[in-house]
Amino acid sequence: MKIAFRKVPKTATPFSLNRDEMECSGTFRESGGAVELKMSIKGSFETTCDSCGDEYRQSVDDDLSLRVIDGFYRGDEIDIVEMHGGFMDLDYIFDSEISSYKSDYHYCNKCKEMKE
Numbered sequence: 001m002k003i004a005f006r007k008v009p010k011t012a013t014p015f016s017l018n019r020d021e022m023e024c025s026g027t028f029r030e031s032g033g034a035v036e037l038k039m040s041i042k043g044s045f046e047t048t049c050d051s052c053g054d055e056y057r058q059s060v061d062d063d064l065s066l067r068v069i070d071g072f073y074r075g076d077e078i079d080i081v082e083m084h085g086g087f088m089d090l091d092y093i094f095d096s097e098i099s100s101y102k103s104d105y106h107y108c109n110k111c112k113e114m115k116e
């Protein structure tokens with residue numbers, strides 16, 4: 001889902017995306033020369049426990065607030081996403097969030113209980 005930056009309205013506009021077992025819903029709007037993007041990501045994915053090696057399903061329930069910039073960003077804020085070419089690509093942003101969940105360390109419930 002690509003949206004031209006110049007067409008992003010000032011009023012919060014809802015969107016939703018699905019990817020396998022993950023879903024993302026939220027709103028975006030133009031604010032101070034950037035796009036304010038609010039996302040709520042829910043779902044689950046298959047992963048391997050980093051402690052015992054068992055495969056299990058990790059669930060995700062996360063709320064994010066990002067600012068999307070058209071072009072290069074030179075400030076020092078975090079949670080900034082740069083986009084190039086005049087379009088904001090919501091699929092790309094969603095996919096990168098999914099990859100960052102997947103590349104995180106994961107521990108199955110058994111191992112979590114043992115640590116506590």
Ligand SMILES: [Zn+2]
Nearest residue numbers: 049052108111
């Ligand atoms: Zn484990």
